[in-house]
Amino acid sequence: MTPIADTAPQRQDAGAAGAASLTVLGLETSCDETAAAVVRLSPDGAAEILSDVVRAQIEDHAPYGGVVPEIAARAHAEVLDTVTRTAMERAGLDYDALDGVAATAGPGLVGGVMVGLMTGKAIALAAGKPFVAVNHLEGHALSPRLEAPCPFPYLLLLVSGGHTQFLAVEDVGKARRLGSTIDDAAGEAFDKTAKIMGLGFPGGPAVERAAQDGDPARFRLPAPFAGADHCDFSFSGLKTAILRAWEEIDAPTDRDRADLAAAAQQTIAIILMDRAEAAMGMFAELFPDLEEDARRLVVAGGVAANSKVRAKLDLAAHVNGFTLIAPPLKWCTDNAAMIALAGAERLRRGMADDLSALARPRWPLDAERAASDPAMGGGRKGPKA
Ligand code: KG4
Ligand code: ZN
Numbered sequence: 001m002t003p004i005a006d007t008a009p010q011r012q013d014a015g016a017a018g019a020a021s022l023t024v025l026g027l028e029t030s031c032d033e034t035a036a037a038v039v040r041l042s043p044d045g046a047a048e049i050l051s052d053v054v055r056a057q058i059e060d061h062a063p064y065g066g067v068v069p070e071i072a073a074r075a076h077a078e079v080l081d082t083v084t085r086t087a088m089e090r091a092g093l094d095y096d097a098l099d100g101v102a103a104t105a106g107p108g109l110v111g112g113v114m115v116g117l118m119t120g121k122a123i124a125l126a127a128g129k130p131f132v133a134v135n136h137l138e139g140h141a142l143s144p145r146l147e148a149p150c151p152f153p154y155l156l157l158l159v160s161g162g163h164t165q166f167l168a169v170e171d172v173g174k175a176r177r178l179g180s181t182i183d184d185a186a187g188e189a190f191d192k193t194a195k196i197m198g199l200g201f202p203g204g205p206a207v208e209r210a211a212q213d214g215d216p217a218r219f220r221l222p223a224p225f226a227g228a229d230h231c232d233f234s235f236s237g238l239k240t241a242i243l244r245a246w247e248e249i250d251a252p253t254d255r256d257r258a259d260l261a262a263a264a265q266q267t268i269a270i271i272l273m274d275r276a277e278a279a280m281g282m283f284a285e286l287f288p289d290l291e292e293d294a295r296r297l298v299v300a301g302g303v304a305a306n307s308k309v310r311a312k313l314d315l316a317a318h319v320n321g322f323t324l325i326a327p328p329l330k331w332c333t334d335n336a337a338m339i340a341l342a343g344a345e346r347l348r349r350g351m352a353d354d355l356s357a358l359a360r361p362r363w364p365l366d367a368e369r370a371a372s373d374p375a376m377g378g379g380r381k382g383p384k385a
Helices: 058-064 069-091 110-127 136-146 186-196 203-211 236-247 254-286 307-319 337-348 367-372
Strands: 022-028 033-041 047-056 100-106 131-135 154-159 164-171 174-180 296-300 323-325
Touching: 022 069, 022 110, 022 136, 022 337, 033 069, 033 337, 047 069, 047 136, 047 337, 058 069, 069 110, 100 110, 100 136, 100 337, 110 131, 131 136, 131 337, 136 154, 136 164, 136 174, 136 296, 136 337, 154 254, 164 254, 174 254, 174 367, 186 203, 186 236, 186 254, 203 254, 203 307, 236 254, 254 296, 254 307, 296 307, 307 323
Parallel strands: 022 100, 100 131, 154 296, 296 323
Antiparallel strands: 022 033, 033 047, 154 164, 164 174
């Protein structure tokens, strides 16, 4: 078992504990991190992280080379009570001191989502506190605000193992999806690359390490939609091209591994940069009155940990008159502080949910756009997130 990590409680702004501050417990269980955090939202919008506990399941899934939903759900059920208790203890609070309880209600692996959602509802009911069913994507969308003020609107690139999309975040509960992947997520492309070359799990960091000494120019890989005037993505062809390139090598060496990892990483970074340019154009058209120094491109999700990706996005932002905001890695990957913050922002706006809120495997943040977009493949289960 991976030990529970604690990122030290931190304060990001003065004057947090005013009369109208809201203190919320957040729970996150939608993928392979079991997380609980207590966040206090001050009247001026500053967030104080009272505790932030994450228990990763990497070792549980590593033998399978990917997240196994049933194993994830069981692991959440086993440790969520301890993780939650730890978060409350580190915050130095008992449940009475909370103003509300928030839990991720989707999108994600539904078994795990149900564990967190039921636990959150039970705590809210027992403590007599309001409950908020949080969309995980809204958590990511608001995550830069855990660290520093980040006024609306901003352009968000959410790039993780499950999602690759651009959102114009206008307010809490108001995000417009400008573009999205039509097949795989960028994180999946990293994970698949690692799996093909036997680099281990999770794939992203392994590819980044292997790529360090590689020559990205040796393999030519496809970058779909390059230069297009929309900001959708496609990564499935890239995955296939990487597999083909790998299969063509007889008795691969570490040099082959490094070169192909470098080419894969570089191609994904270039795709993200190229699509970001289109998205920034769309965003600037949506908000023509926004001063240049108020134009922000925020990057969130696990792939934002990749330094090549960050560097390319920084360059694209600079060229297009945007500032790149890349939150610290602990807020880029899945965490419960972002869920607590989203819950507090919703409570502040009177947006609590009742205890009948359902777990939703798919739950696009911009449901209207997702439903009308043929690329998102409606289907029986509803559009992909
Ligand atoms: O946001 P996240 O922790 O979980 C969700 O998918 O919701 O993102 C995990 C993804 C994985 O696909 C992982 O391989 C990728 O982020 N990732 C990276 C790096 N660190 C994590 N990809 C590229 N480079 C990294 N350093
Ligand atoms: Zn996530």
